[in-house]
Amino acid sequence: MPEDDFYTPTDIDALRMENELLAFEVRFLKAQLAELGGPADPRAEEDLVLLLRRLSNSPLGPFLRLRHSYRTLEQRYLDTDD
Amino acid sequence: MTEISARPDVDRRPVIYAGRFVDRVVAADLPESCIVLGEQDSPPHVLADALDRANTLVILDLPSFPLDVMTGDHWDVPMLVVLPSGFDTESLSTTVGPRLLERLGFFDRFVVPDPALWKELRWGYCWAESQRVPVLSNDLNEVTAKLRTLLEAGSESPAVPVPDHGRYRRNNLRYNKALHRVQAAALAPRLAVPPEKRNVEAPLDVLEVGVGVGRWASSFDPSETRFVGIDASEDLIKTARTNFPGHRFDLLDPDLHLPYEDESFDLVFGVTIMHHHPVPAKRTLLSEMWRVARPGGQLLLLEDFVLTRRSEKPAIYPMSVKEFVNLALEATAGRVVLEHVESLRYPDEDLRRGGLVSLLRLGVPKT
Numbered sequence: 001m002p003e004d005d006f007y008t009p010t011d012i013d014a015l016r017m018e019n020e021l022l023a024f025e026v027r028f029l030k031a032q033l034a035e036l037g038g039p040a041d042p043r044a045e046e047d048l049v050l051l052l053r054r055l056s057n058s059p060l061g062p063f064l065r066l067r068h069s070y071r072t073l074e075q076r077y078l079d080t081d082d
Numbered sequence: 083m084t085e086i087s088a089r090p091d092v093d094r095r096p097v098i099y100a101g102r103f104v105d106r107v108v109a110a111d112l113p114e115s116c117i118v119l120g121e122q123d124s125p126p127h128v129l130a131d132a133l134d135r136a137n138t139l140v141i142l143d144l145p146s147f148p149l150d151v152m153t154g155d156h157w158d159v160p161m162l163v164v165l166p167s168g169f170d171t172e173s174l175s176t177t178v179g180p181r182l183l184e185r186l187g188f189f190d191r192f193v194v195p196d197p198a199l200w201k202e203l204r205w206g207y208c209w210a211e212s213q214r215v216p217v218l219s220n221d222l223n224e225v226t227a228k229l230r231t232l233l234e235a236g237s238e239s240p241a242v243p244v245p246d247h248g249r250y251r252r253n254n255l256r257y258n259k260a261l262h263r264v265q266a267a268a269l270a271p272r273l274a275v276p277p278e279k280r281n282v283e284a285p286l287d288v289l290e291v292g293v294g295v296g297r298w299a300s301s302f303d304p305s306e307t308r309f310v311g312i313d314a315s316e317d318l319i320k321t322a323r324t325n326f327p328g329h330r331f332d333l334l335d336p337d338l339h340l341p342y343e344d345e346s347f348d349l350v351f352g353v354t355i356m357h358h359h360p361v362p363a364k365r366t367l368l369s370e371m372w373r374v375a376r377p378g379g380q381l382l383l384l385e386d387f388v389l390t391r392r393s394e395k396p397a398i399y400p401m402s403v404k405e406f407v408n409l410a411l412e413a414t415a416g417r418v419v420l421e422h423v424e425s426l427r428y429p430d431e432d433l434r435r436g437g438l439v440s441l442l443r444l445g446v447p448k449t
Contacts, residue, residue: 017388017402018433021425024403025437028423 049077094137094256096233097159099124101143103222110226113233121146133159137256140164140229142222149181157185158260158429162229164193167220171202183207187266188297189259193228195219208300210325260429262297265353265384268426268438269298272382273349275306289347291340291371292355293331296322304328310347312340338363340370350375351382357389357400361409364401368413377445381410381418384426388435403437410441417444 052073055064064070074080097117100107104120112118117132124132126148133139133156140162141147163186165174174183184207186192193215194200200214215232217224275286286307290298293311295318302309309329313319314336322331332341338359350371356364371381387403401409403423410418418441426436 014388014433014435017400018435021387021403021437022434024407025423025425028420 045077052077094135096138096140097132097136098140098229099129099142099147101146103143106222107142107226110223110230112226112230116233124148126151130156137254138162138233142225144178144182149178155260155429158256158263160255160259161186161190162193162215162232163190164220164225165199165203167195171199171206174203175206187262188213188300189255189262191215193217193220193225205328208303210296210300211327212295212321212325257429264426264428265436266301268424268436269301269351269353269382269384272380272422272438272440273298273301273351275303286349287347287376288349289340289342289351289371289374291334291350291352291367292358293322294318296325296329296331298351298353299326299329302329310342338366338370340374342374344373345376345379346374348376348379349382350379351384353384354386356383356385356406361401364406364409365413368410372414372418372443375443377443379443380421381441381443382438383440384436384438386435387437388433403439406437407439410439414441414443418442419444 055061056074056078065074071080095115095117096113097119098107098112099119101121104118104123107118117136119129119132121143129148129151130153133152136159138161139156139159142164144163144166163182169177183203186207186209188210191213192200192203192209194203195217203209204211204214215228217228273288285305288302288307288309290309290311293299293313294315296311299309299311299322309326311319311322311329311331312334313322313331314334316333319331319333322329335341352367352371356367359367368381375381383406385401385406387401387406389400407420420439421442422438422440424438425434426438427434428436
């Protein structure tokens with residue numbers, strides 16, 4: 001404590017306090033985001049993988065693969081290389 | 083024309099835009115520190131340069147002032163505007179309303195000789211009574227004499243007293259105005275009356291705790307809200323009553339108990355009040371603010387959660403935002419939800435140290 005017994009924050013104190021304020025804000029924003037987006041349903045991703053696999057193995061697969069967006073979906077959910 | 087200092091951010095001085103009256107103003111024996119600019123000798127870059135290092139801007143000749151020069155933090159310079167004679171409220175609002183009058187606030191002052199015109203403008207733009215510089219006429223001799231008195235009294239003597247604690251810097255109105263701008267930007271969406279509650283027959287009830295001289299009262303339109311301010315200082319309350327006769331201001335007892343019925347307000351807020359009080363008093367205030375808030379109502383607090391320097395007033399009780407929210411939950415028996423948290427960085431500072439916390443009161447309204 002300083003000589004006059006009143007609290008005088010040091011630079012480290014101030015940084016620690018700012019860090020705590022920002023961490024609290026980030027925690028709040030994450031919670032809010034999760035609330036807005038709703039809880040993720042793991043079954044949704046499983047269904048998507050099943051659907052993509054059926055489409056890819058069907059006669060339509062080669063034609064669908066001509067589209068860049070479809071190839072991106074395959075890479076993302078079926079772990080294909082191209 | 084006085085030569086402008088070449089060093090930026092040093093030697094801030096009053097800038098007086100005299101426009102067409104420059105010769106008479108130069109002869110008026112204003113303090114030597116003033117930079118006096120005329121219509122002819124103030125091309126945009128000269129004026130902008132002067133504004134960069136101004137501590138006050140006085141506009142004596144509004145019709146010839148190039149408002150487009152004002153950009154960015156030029157609006158943080160406290161202004162004193164002499165409103166030209168021969169204009170009524172409507173013509174002023176049409177010509178300079180959006181470009182100037184709507185952008186001026188609590189830290190700016192006005193020379194308006196006509197009391198009726200001032201009254202209309204004050205109500206229209208929610209200005210405080212003490213923002214008016216009293217003069218009998220727009221006569222240039224009288225205005226410059228008044229200006230000389232104001233400048234000699236201290237080039238930055240505040241138009242209206244601002245709380246002298248914590249973040250505010252004594253004798254630096256430009257900084258205080260900039261700080262107010264940051265706070266106002268964060269508070270504005272929270273203080274706005276929601277469209278579904280814009281009912282003139284049942285206006286929103288708002289309480290500000292620690293209202294001071296009513297700095298935030300101007301954020302509320304009396305036709306949409308019933309604003310009540312409360313403060314422990316009798317002097318500040320007297321000034322607030324003079325500043326905003328359309329609002330109600332009460333004196334707070336030292337025991338910090340609010341003299342209002344339970345569930346009386348839709349919004350209860352305070353700006354930089356909590357750090358004045360030790361934890362037990364903080365608890366009492368929070369508990370009282372919660373008590374007078376209606377279920378579904380908002381408790382809004384803008385505080386400093388990071389202290390970076392010694393305050394001029396010793397009785398400062400810092401508290402981290404986490405501790406503060408825990409205290410709020412405790413004081414309200416957990417019957418609130420955290421609705422919004424936002425950190426604020428003030429002008430010319432590295433750290434984000436302001437924090438805005440909004441809590442919603444849970445519960446069922448009394449019938």
